[in-house]
Amino acid sequence: NAGVMQNPRHLVRRRGQEARLRCSPMKGHSHVYWYRQLPEEGLKFMVYLQKENIIDESGMPKERFSAEFPKEGPSILRIQQVVRGDSAAYFCASSLEQGALKAFFGQGTRLTVV
């Protein structure tokens, strides 16, 4: 039973490019959460999705960021026109039921914007 899989593990983008981060939840999990971690800081909630629905996007920046969790395939966090300030580790977590209590985290994608 594989855990939460995120890819790529490391991603380098030039300013202005697009970044796509993928998250495959644990088998059977239909709830996905994305968090961002800046250096030397804790994780900050971005968005909570259930299959084909966005449940809570209160932590998402208003521009350039979007997330989806289609019926088939992984969840995607998309960042358009990346800037240096987007450099961070992005973590995905998944859970079987609604709520973050039983969520399992992936190893993260480390985005570097040059």
Add this chain to the structure above:
Amino acid sequence: GESVGLHLPTLSVQEGDNSIINCAYSNSASDYFIWYKQESGKGPQFIIDIRSNMDKRQGQRVTVLLNKTVKHLSLQIAATQPGDSAVYFCAEIGNQGGKLIFGQGTELSVKP
């Protein structure tokens, strides 16, 4: 607003000693508190949780204490080992139950 914070950014202990990591929170309405361990280059790993109607919960070598009066949470690690070296985060479940609110983290360093 909701926030969870930690008292100390770093903690250095001798192998075999007990470690105590502290956390303050501000949202008295939170139902659950969780401690996570994050090793370098990895994602957070669940250690132990505690519900708001409890004062203490024990796991294997770890104990979490909750003091709702002063909104304080602590993680005690008994007989600390080099493998315990990591950053430890406390987190609370938000009001709607759908997200975790993390503190800044405490880096635990275990000296052999």
